[in-house]
Amino acid sequence: xxxxxxxxPEMSVQEAETVTLSxxxxxxxxxxxxxxxxxxxxxxxxxxxxxEAYKQQNATENRFSVNFQKAAKSFSLKIxxxxxxxxxxxxxxxxxxxxxxxYQLTFGKxxxxxxxx
Amino acid sequence: NxxxxxTPKFQVLKTGQSxxxxxxxxxxxxxxxxxxxxxxxxxxxxxxxxGAGITDQGEVPNGxxxxxxxxxxxxxxxxxxxxxxxxxxxxxxxxxxxTYNEQFFGPxxxxxxx
Numbered sequence: 001x002x003x004x005x006x007x008x009p010e011m012s013v014q015e016a017e018t019v020t021l022s023x024x025x026x027x028x029x030x031x032x033x034x035x036x037x038x039x040x041x042x043x044x045x046x047x048x049x050x051x052e053a054y055k056q057q058n059a060t061e062n063r064f065s066v067n068f069q070k071a072a073k074s075f076s077l078k079i080x081x082x083x084x085x086x087x088x089x090x091x092x093x094x095x096x097x098x099x100x101x102x103y104q105l106t107f108g109k110x111x112x113x114x115x116x117x
Numbered sequence: 118n119x120x121x122x123x124t125p126k127f128q129v130l131k132t133g134q135s136x137x138x139x140x141x142x143x144x145x146x147x148x149x150x151x152x153x154x155x156x157x158x159x160x161x162x163x164x165x166x167x168g169a170g171i172t173d174q175g176e177v178p179n180g181x182x183x184x185x186x187x188x189x190x191x192x193x194x195x196x197x198x199x200x201x202x203x204x205x206x207x208x209x210x211x212x213x214x215x216t217y218n219e220q221f222f223g224p225x226x227x228x229x230x231x
Contacts, residue, residue, distance in 0.1 A: 004159075006159075009157070043205065043224065043225045044222065044224055044225075045207065045209075045222035047219055047220075050219075091159060091160065102165075102167060102173065104162065104165075104175075105150075105162075105209075105220055106162075107152075107159040107160040107161075108159055109157055109158060109159040110157075110159050
């Protein structure tokens with residue numbers, strides 16, 4: 001079974017600074033996908049960034065980038081130039097084969113990020 | 118496209134009552150799923166479906182039933198609500214298969230069982 005671990009329940013960062021959220025995962029699959037989701041107070045789940053395991057290049061989306069270390073099974077999210085609107089829960093997730101022809105999305109427990117003015 | 122819609126947004130039940138959480142998507146996605154979100158627990162998969170007529174259990178299926186009679190709809194039933202089912206419930210959908218398919222989430226239903 002896949003597991004996703006986020007070791008930082010809460011973090012804070014000053015506005016305009018950079019913050020890194022950690023995520024580790026465990027899978028026996030060779031091909032899988034990794035995601036970071038953002039959940040603001042509105043409760044809506046928003047996809048921030050994704051990474052295909054077969055790609056060595058780290059994914060980047062504007063101020064959001066990842067550090068994907070496949071051998072270490074690590075997938076951290078870096079937010080540059082933090083903005084007040086980045087305040088949210090952030091979930092790391094992995095999509096991998098789970099048997100019987102099914103691909104499941106497994107989530108970490110989340111990191112609550114607060115951006116301080 | 119409306120995406121993934123859920124009703125109701127809020128619900129209060131008494132222990133032992135039954136109810137159905139509705140979920141619909143208009144993106145012709147094969148895969149639909151239900152998650153519950155509890156503080157400090159992240160999102161946990163309750164049930165999922167890979168197509169009409171096919172459902173399967175996720176990580177925390179006890180106390181919940183699902184059915185998938187159409188591609189669009191995937192209701193979640195609580196037959197006899199318990200306080201332990203107080204949670205926020207999310208429905209999600211995506212295309213099936215191993216390739217990348219973004220998972221779209223509904224707005225969530227906050228359920229309180231007294």
